[in-house]
Amino acid sequence: MTSNAAQAIFWADLAKWGPDKPPSACDLPFALKHCRRIARSHYENFTVVSLFLPRILRQDFYNFYAYCRWSDDIADEVEEHRRLPLLNWWQQQLSLCYSGRPVHPVMLALQQTIQRHQIPAETLEDLLSAFRQDQSTLRYHDDAQLFDYCRRSANPVGRVILKFGKADDATNIELSDWICSGLQLANFCQDMSRDAGNHRIYAPRDLWLKHGVTEAMILDAKCTPQLQAMLEDWVRVSREFFRKGSSLVDGVPKWLAVDVDLFIRGGLAILNSIEAQDYDVWTSRPTLSKFEKFRLLWKSLVFQFTRKSVHG
Numbered sequence: 001m002t003s004n005a006a007q008a009i010f011w012a013d014l015a016k017w018g019p020d021k022p023p024s025a026c027d028l029p030f031a032l033k034h035c036r037r038i039a040r041s042h043y044e045n046f047t048v049v050s051l052f053l054p055r056i057l058r059q060d061f062y063n064f065y066a067y068c069r070w071s072d073d074i075a076d077e078v079e080e081h082r083r084l085p086l087l088n089w090w091q092q093q094l095s096l097c098y099s100g101r102p103v104h105p106v107m108l109a110l111q112q113t114i115q116r117h118q119i120p121a122e123t124l125e126d127l128l129s130a131f132r133q134d135q136s137t138l139r140y141h142d143d144a145q146l147f148d149y150c151r152r153s154a155n156p157v158g159r160v161i162l163k164f165g166k167a168d169d170a171t172n173i174e175l176s177d178w179i180c181s182g183l184q185l186a187n188f189c190q191d192m193s194r195d196a197g198n199h200r201i202y203a204p205r206d207l208w209l210k211h212g213v214t215e216a217m218i219l220d221a222k223c224t225p226q227l228q229a230m231l232e233d234w235v236r237v238s239r240e241f242f243r244k245g246s247s248l249v250d251g252v253p254k255w256l257a258v259d260v261d262l263f264i265r266g267g268l269a270i271l272n273s274i275e276a277q278d279y280d281v282w283t284s285r286p287t288l289s290k291f292e293k294f295r296l297l298w299k300s301l302v303f304q305f306t307r308k309s310v311h312g
Contacts, residue, residue, distance in 0.1 A: 024103075031109040139201055183263060265296045
């Protein structure tokens with residue numbers, strides 16, 4: 001489906017199951033089917049991950065993906081004055097997953113996944129905490145403040161997936177956190193100009209001052225030598241996150257190792273693209289072509305095949 005079709009599903013859902021609507025009858029088979037429909041409506045984003053999933057885990061991925069997608073759409077797509085009330089309502093629905101029966105089909109399906117994999121409430125609540133923060137926090141003072149945001153906005157995704165793979169020991173969690181935060185930072189680097197258009201700056205203030213960059217320069221969204229030097233520094237930091245988490249591929253099941261390797265390669269490819277543009281993300285936004293994405297996938301598959309042949 002197109003992104004327009006995906007958005008149509010979201011708005012139809014909100015009209016039918018939103019907080020100001022009387023509860024509609026919904027059973028678990030319908031809820032599971034509905035999550036599959038949401039995930040497949042974002043087919044381009046979901047297809048690579050779903051290729052390697054064991055069949056027994058696919059529905060759980062659909063359920064979790066639908067939860068993340070719905071949370072993101074509430075935070076970004078609805079009118080600004082409705083976002084916080086809707087996120088608070090979504091939080092209430094999440095609480096019902098742990099102590100009751102939620103009304104919304106996405107939450108009803110997610111409840112089954114939570115119970116099956118013993119996902120802590122805090123992990124899913126952290127995502128909503130980050131989405132709420134986005135409604136009020138538009139500047140970050142230092143790395144500590146930004147990394148705390150990444151801890152809640154990105155790291156829970158990796159932690160849930162480790163739960164699915166029964167690979168959530170302390171070492172793997174730490175490595176996964178590095179990768180997920182690295183992906184978040186790479187996205188911030190890629191989208192500096194786009195975020196500035198929404199008056200949002202994720203680059204911490206300490207980084208601006210280090211390179212003689214002002215808030216006005218960032219919001220003006222025009223390439224300058226100071227901005228390029230700042231972004232070069234930030235790209236270097238982001239690369240280090242991937243390096244620190246890279247050994248996760250050796251600690252997870254083979255089906256998950258392909259995706260972990262692909263996520264790392266994808267994040268680094270974005271950073272390489274930024275470097276290739278001389279750290280200018282203002283003249284044009286760096287992206288990966290379909291051919292480049294396919295090439296990354298092929299490299300991940302070859303890498304995992306080689307590891308399999310070496311280790312047996």
